[in-house]
Amino acid sequence: MRVLAMFSLMYDDVTIYYFSGTGNALTASRWITESAKKKGRQTNLISIDRIKKIAVPAAAGKRLLGFCYPTHGFGIPWIMLKFIFKFPGRERCDVFLMNTRAGSKIGKLFLPGVSGIAQLLPALILLGKGFRIRGLLPLDMPSNWISIHPGYNPAAVAALLARCCVRVDGFSERILSGRAYFRPNVLVMLPVDMALAPVAFMYFLYGRFFLAKVFIAATDCDTCRLCEQKCPTASIRIVDNRPFWKFTCESCMRCINVCPRRAIQVSHLLAVIIPVVSSFLPIALLLAIFNSYIPSSLMKPADFIIDWGISLTLFFVISGLVFWLIRIKWINQLFSATSLTKYWRRYMAPGIKPKDF
Template sequence: MKYNQLIIYYFSGTGNARNAASWIINVAKEKGLKTQLINIDRFESIEIPELTEKTLIGFCFPTHGFNMPPLVIKFIRNFPKLKNNDVFILNTRGGLKLSKLFIPGLSGLAQFLPALILRLKGFRIVGMQPLDLPSNWLILHPGLRKKVVDSIYQRCEAIVEKFALRILNGGKNYKAFLSLPFDIAVFPIAFGYYFFGRFFLAKTLLQPMHAIIAMYAF
């Protein structure tokens, strides 16, 4: 076994990313690795446990606007530089099923932006795995039936187990590149969504909030 420790940082909105991270942790425990599963929600400072070259670090998070959620962008951007440590990235994205056909979602920047940031910090990227867990874009499609959801979950758990075994044994997995042409197509949407939400919507929403606060201030 190449590694003796696995640390996964995760952020999860609906629980999908947490479930995926837990599946990987379970595989690592079965292999005898020391494991830590750390929720980065509301992190004020980044505390890094003691690391060795045999420590594998993972980041698991949902896709938001064809990108990482803003909290995850900030977390990875501020993550310390650690040379010669291996890292993997897993993003969950909206998957569907039509009859017996599983329909994948799109990652956009959600894989390649964190990979670039972490590579510039000195990490070795050993895994890039998108995971098509059940979509919750109810504005675009009706709710999925329980049978369909269960089927998608079973498939995804098998994919994650195979991915975990491969990288824990020292292999590499770059499944994110399979959808690269489609992800590149939505890069402009991802950039636009991020900057529109960050600079325009924030000001638009803050103005009425300030008015409400002023109205009730004594």
């Protein structure tokens, strides 16, 4: 009993830094802070959206820090990774990481998402800064990746959330009492997660930029600017009375889901055009020209960087051209009608409203 009493005094203060595109990570962070409040702990829930300077609030006593974010491309969103990189080091301060993933429900079957290096990479950075990792929780919330599938129906969403809520309760109970929490299959999943590191790396280099460039605004847009105001990375600029997406976009899916007119679409036609046009361009010829100026020992990395630069330029040029062309009504209608998102259900975590961001 005395041991339990000692554990229950373990932390006086719980501070969670979160990034959340569509409210899953925010909902899960709230579950933890509510549990901590019920146990009489002081809590802080801090959004890292557009944060300029990291101010760590003064702790009332012994502090537990949490970082909560979605999984993107088998990794951690760039905005959160940058934040963790910049986070001031604290010797022996306790932290936990919680990454929300793409959980799904097919019939009665619950399928988990895949973390890849979404936990491993930030955990290593935090360890390097002197923190003690006390818990790692991957959480299979309803998938918000509506560029590739429709938003789930309300019954599936409710069932997935109910399971996650129970899991978070167990996690909070354990971690707030000072005990460590690591999922039992952590060692089984480790090789799978590590094998996905190259894919996560390619997502960082290509995927996230490509996804940023396939958003379009349909003619239904009335320039209310809500998407611009709510974007966590200030990646939307209003040009010619329509949103334009910059490369800094994290593809977090917030804008497409908050738009009151459902005017934002992921253009699947554009997603096909970009690689097709790229495959016709004489990239090999361009590389050969560049290669004649590069020493042979540096050829491979130089080719990789040049190829990357050419791809990004192509994403930019082709999507820029389409942005300009969709001012013409029938072209806009063509791109909208061939966007699967026009017909798909949207996703926002239940209870989360645009004002929460």
